[in-house]
Amino acid sequence: MTQLFGDDAFERVPRVLAPGATWVPDWLDVEQQAWIVRRFAEWADGPVPIRHPRVGAHEMSVRNVCLGRHWRPGGYSRVADDVNGRAVLPVPDWLVRLGRRAIAATGDAETAASYTPDAVLANYYDLDAHMGMHQDRDEPSGAPVVSISIGDSCTFRFGNTAGRGRPYEDIRLASGDLFVFGGPARLAFHGVVRIHPGTAPSGIGLASGRINLTLRSTGLAP
Template sequence: MSEGLFPVRRERAEVAPGAVHVPGWLPVERQRELVGACREWARGPVPMRHTVLPGGGVMSVRTVCLGWHWQPYRYTRTAGDVNGARVAPFPDWLADLGREALTAAYGDAYGTAYAPDTALINFYDGAARMGMHQDREERSSAPVVSLSIGDTCVFRFGNTETRGRPYTDVELESGDLFVFGGASRFAYHGVPKVRAGTADAAVGLGSGRLNITLRETGLTG
C-alpha cells in the first residue's frame, strides 16, 4: 500500500510536559517569506557562519543571529568571533510570529506575554548535525519557539538531566512548529539526521533545512 495514496495524518502532540509539536503550522506562503528574509539576514551585517567551539571544533550547521549574537556560550550585541559588526536587529513582525506560535502550542494563556528578542537561524545541509545540548545562555526561562523549513529532520528531544536516554525522536517537516517551555525548557535536544531531498520545492529553499528559533534572553543593553 502506498503511503502517498494514503498519507498518515500528523496531529498536534505534547512530546513532554511543556514540549509541543504542531505539524504543518506554517503555510507554504509564509515559509517562502521566511526563506527570503533568511537569505537577506545571511548576507550580514554579520554573515552566516560555521560556529567555532571553545575547544576548536567547528559546528556543521551554519548560523546567523538577530538581536543578540550567540557564541559559545554567551550573547553579545556584536560578533567578535566573526567580523566585529553589530548583528541585525530583531524585527517586531518576528516577535508577533513567536506570540502566534505560542498561542498555537499552548492556547491563549501565554502567547501575549511572550517577548522574544533574539533569533538563531541555523542552516543544515544534508550532512549537518546538531549534538545534544541545552539552551542555557538566556536569563529568561520563557519558552523557545522553533520553526522548521525545508528538508525533514529527526529532532531528538530528551530530558533535563542527561544527554542520553530517555529521549523521543520526532520527525520535523517543513512548516512544523515545536515549542518547549515549562518543565521542558532546559531539556537536552539535538538533530542526529537530516533527510536530504525531502523539501517541498514550493518553499523556495532548494536543498537543506532552515531552523529558526526564537528566544527571550532576559538581557538588557
C-alpha cells in the same frame, strides 16, 4: 503539501511530547515558508555574515546567523566579536508577532500575550549537518523557545533534563512544523540526528537543506 513518510502520516497531528513541549505539524503554509526563506537569504548577506560557530577548536557543522543578539557557545553579545565586530540586525516586528502566534498555538494564551523574543538564531543545515544533544541554557529567562523548521525534514531528538541519554524520543520535523519547549521542558536536552534529502516541499525556494529559526526571550539586560 509537506511530504509524509509512511506511518508518519498517521502521527502528524499536534501533540505534547512532555509537559511544556509541544509539536504542531504543518503550522506554516508554503507561501509563509517561502517568505522566510527570502528573509533568511537577506540576513545571511547582512552586516554579520552567516558562519559556522565554534565550540573551542571545534567548528560546528551547522551554519548560523543571528538577529537581536549575537550568539556563540556560552552566551550572547551585541556585536559579533568572533566574526567582524559588527552589530547584528534587530529582531523584526513580524518575527515577534510570529513568536506570539507560536506560543498561542500551544494553548498558552497568557505567555503568548507578553512573549517578546530578543534573540533569534537562524540555523542552516546542509545535508551532512547535525547537532549533538545539548541544552539551551545561555538565557537567564525561563521563557519558552520557539523552533520553526523549513526545507528538508530532519530527525529531531527530544530528551530529558537530566542528561544526554535516554529517555528521549525521535520525531520527524518537516517543513512548516513548529516545536515549542518551555516550563518543565525548557532545559531538556535535544538535537538533530540527521537531515533527509529531497523532502522539502516545492515552491519554498530552498533547493536543499534545512532552515531552523529558534526564537528566544533571553531575559538579558537591554
